Amino acid sequence: MINFEESALNFLRQNIRDIPDFPKPGIIFKDITPLLKNPDTLNLTSRLLAKPFLNKNVDLIVGLESRGFLFGTTLAMDLHAGFVPIRKPNKLPGETVSATYQLEYGTDSVEIHADSIIKGNRVVIHDDLIATGGTASAATKLVEKLGGEVIGYSFILELTFLGGMKNLKEGALINTLLKY
Amino acid sequence: MINFEESALNFLRQNIRDIPDFPKPGIIFKDITPLLKNPDTLNLTSRLLAKPFLNKNVDLIVGLESRGFLFGTTLAMDLHAGFVPIRKPNKLPGETVSATYQLEYGTDSVEIHADSIIKGNRVVIHDDLIATGGTASAATKLVEKLGGEVIGYSFILELTFLGGMKNLKEGALINTLLKY
Numbered sequence: 001m002i003n004f005e006e007s008a009l010n011f012l013r014q015n016i017r018d019i020p021d022f023p024k025p026g027i028i029f030k031d032i033t034p035l036l037k038n039p040d041t042l043n044l045t046s047r048l049l050a051k052p053f054l055n056k057n058v059d060l061i062v063g064l065e066s067r068g069f070l071f072g073t074t075l076a077m078d079l080h081a082g083f084v085p086i087r088k089p090n091k092l093p094g095e096t097v098s099a100t101y102q103l104e105y106g107t108d109s110v111e112i113h114a115d116s117i118i119k120g121n122r123v124v125i126h127d128d129l130i131a132t133g134g135t136a137s138a139a140t141k142l143v144e145k146l147g148g149e150v151i152g153y154s155f156i157l158e159l160t161f162l163g164g165m166k167n168l169k170e171g172a173l174i175n176t177l178l179k180y
Numbered sequence: 181m182i183n184f185e186e187s188a189l190n191f192l193r194q195n196i197r198d199i200p201d202f203p204k205p206g207i208i209f210k211d212i213t214p215l216l217k218n219p220d221t222l223n224l225t226s227r228l229l230a231k232p233f234l235n236k237n238v239d240l241i242v243g244l245e246s247r248g249f250l251f252g253t254t255l256a257m258d259l260h261a262g263f264v265p266i267r268k269p270n271k272l273p274g275e276t277v278s279a280t281y282q283l284e285y286g287t288d289s290v291e292i293h294a295d296s297i298i299k300g301n302r303v304v305i306h307d308d309l310i311a312t313g314g315t316a317s318a319a320t321k322l323v324e325k326l327g328g329e330v331i332g333y334s335f336i337l338e339l340t341f342l343g344g345m346k347n348l349k350e351g352a353l354i355n356t357l358l359k360y
Contacts, residue, residue: 019273037262066246082217093199
């Protein structure tokens with residue numbers, strides 16, 4: 001017996017495409033563009049991302065540039081929440097706060113508008129993919145710096161072997177649609 | 181007398197913020213982040229973007245990286261269309277085709293997945309802003325190269341003094357919410 005949600009997730013999984021050697025040799029990239037192109041999987045993905053957060057009084061979805069913008073806004077609309085972007089340095093026009101995170105070699109940073117969150121806002125952080133969790137952790141710091149409460153995380157894909165979950169806030173509700 | 185749509189557009193206009201001297205001195209940047217942060221203007225923007233295209237049998241929304249991703253997917257969902265991203269070079273993982281466009285000094289280019297559009301697909305190109313129309317024109321070329329038909333354009337903002345409209349495909353349906 002397979003239930004509705006399992007069969008929906010299988011349908012999504014069939015619309016994720018493996019691209020070998022991208023962005024560099026030896027890496028198999030999980031491409032979500034087939035899932036976006038199909039109106040049915042586009043809708044289904046958004047609904048499945050929203051499902052665990054319905055009735056959780058989410059004020060804001062914080063989405064990470066740039067693939068986190070794609071379902072960040074649909075998720076916000078499905079939850080009747082607002083949307084706040086986190087971007088790479090010098091992309092946001094207003095006053096920002098920033099956080100730095102570790103890369104394999106070196107560091108990188110991300111920014112959020114300083115006035116984008118009101119103290120006590122209930123926030124869900126969204127990105128297409130969680131790998132090491134470095135950017136999700138930086139996003140958590142930014143939301144908390146502004147007085148927001150990170151109540152959850154939302155990802156389409158998780159690369160489980162990279163152990164990113166350990167970098168997320170303890171006790172938060174984590175919704176990952178597909179694990180690899 | 182003011183009608184519903186005019187008052188809705190006025191509401192949106194109040195949620196666009198002027199940022200002086202961004203990205204460089206002398207330029208006043210129109211910031212749409214307040215409009216995203218408010219759940220009501222987020223919803224309203226998406227509905228107003230979709231309105232003229234309801235019942236136009238739109239197959240695909242093509243959205244331009246990265247601010248065109250924000251409402252590109254909500255617009256696709258409202259029209260029960262699919263979504264296809266156009267990105268800066270080397271960001272899309274699959275096989276791509278590219279188009280070059282003129283900047284104030286020099287050129288830039290954008291890419292689309294070569295298999296993203298089926299011959300005869302009815303396409304609406306979406307971005308947050310139309311300025312000179314350079315990227316929208318490059319996007320038109322990409323869609324047509326793949327056999328798609330550009331039936332419309334969708335923008336939140338237009339900087340009318342830059343005359344971008346003349347670079348769009350003649351006869352297409354153009355929906356711009358706010359003109360400056």
